Amino acid sequence: MTVLPGNALQREGLSSAQPLDAAASFKFHCHPGVPCFTDCCRELELALSPYDVLRLRKSLSLSANDFLERYAIIEFGPDDLYPKVYLTMIDDGRASCPFVDPSTGCRVYADRPSACRTYPVGRGVSLDEQGTLHEQFILLHEEHCHGFAEEQTQTIANWQDDQQSKEYNRFNDLLLPLLKPAADSQSLVRFSDEQATLYIDTLYNLDLFKKKYLPDYALSADDQPALLSHALNWLLLQWQPAS
Ligand code: SF4
Ligand code: SF4
Structure with missing residues (x-):
């Protein structure tokens, strides 16, 4: 579990x-x-x-x-x-x-x-x-x-x-594939320091994520959940080659 x-x-x-x-x-x-x-x-x-x-x-x-x-x-x-x-x-x-x-x-x-x-x-x-x-x-x-x-x-x-x-x-x-990159893996994988920083900056600091990677994305206050979905998918794509 x-x-x-x-x-x-x-x-x-x-x-x-x-x-x-x-x-x-x-x-x-x-x-x-x-x-x-x-x-x-x-x-x-x-x-x-x-x-x-x-x-x-x-x-x-x-x-x-x-x-x-x-x-x-x-x-x-x-x-x-x-x-x-x-x-x-x-x-x-x-x-x-x-x-x-x-x-x-x-x-x-x-x-x-x-x-x-x-x-x-x-x-x-x-x-x-x-x-x-x-x-x-x-x-x-x-x-x-x-x-x-x-x-x-x-x-x-x-x-x-x-x-x-x-x-x-x-x-x-939606965090599960990030924390457990391979579905058939029995164990979680420890993040590197770089991954840890990216994980926090991307998912917990959505303002920073938007500024760095989606500067032209029109956003109202109500769009924050959509931005989080973007951030989750973006991070998953960054890490997929390593999984
Ligand atoms: S206030 Fe907290 S401790 Fe008290 S019944 Fe509710 S959940 Fe339980
Ligand atoms: S229910 Fe509200 S006040 Fe209680 S721990 Fe959670 S956030 Fe704090």
């Missing part, structure tokens, strides 16, 4: 992660009345996918460069296969998300990252040798989360609809 960046939410206190059948149901409901409201927006490592950044920038009306400078930490350590972009948390003793409001919740709710949408469902994807994408799911249960004590029954399908996560999944899945 390959877990893509947009599904990566890491936090201490994860008490269980159980495989979840695609048709299975589970009890869960999150709402402002739960005693743990917004607890999950603190002390977490929140990895952002390129589409997460695009949506957050839209919500905040920020250029790509300004968003990366103000809200992102880019890490590419010796054990990392590819660079990861994390949301910078606030130094308030609880490492809170910069967008959390204790009483009203998420200030960027309509454009919150995919990891915030999918919890408590974790989604992994893989490509088979024919290039067909396969999904697998797990149910994550954090100690502090009271959402499982609620009576509302969910299925993966209605949870994804409710959270409007399918567009996020669609864009995040």
Whole structure:
């Protein structure tokens, strides 16, 4: 199973992660009345996918460069296969998300990252040798989360609809051929430093990508998803000869 960046939410206190059948149901409901409201927006490592950044920038009306400078930490350590972009948390003793409001919740709710949408469902994807994408799911249960004590029954399908996560999944899945260049390969390939820089500059800094490679591409604010699609295809073409 390959877990893509947009599904990566890491936090201490994860008490269980159980495989979840695609048709299975589970009890869960999150709402402002739960005693743990917004607890999950603190002390977490929140990895952002390129589409997460695009949506957050839209919500905040920020250029790509300004968003990366103000809200992102880019890490590419010796054990990392590819660079990861994390949301910078606030130094308030609880490492809170910069967008959390204790009483009203998420200030960027309509454009919150995919990891915030999918919890408590974790989604992994893989490509088979024919290039067909396969999904697998797990149910994550954090100690502090009271959402499982609620009576509302969910299925993966209605949870994804409710959270409007399918567009996020669609864009995040497009990363898979970049992270795993050969469909029949069992393992991911570590990026070179040059690839890591190109990956970030192309997919996370769309303004830079457009300026360098598509200077004449007419673009309205609503065309950012189309620009990200261009960037993904462009990067894939750059790397195809090496795969
Ligand atoms: S983006 Fe919103 S939902 Fe996600 S951690 Fe921050 S405040 Fe919570
Ligand atoms: S119920 Fe779970 S997901 Fe909802 S606010 Fe509480 S900890 Fe977060």
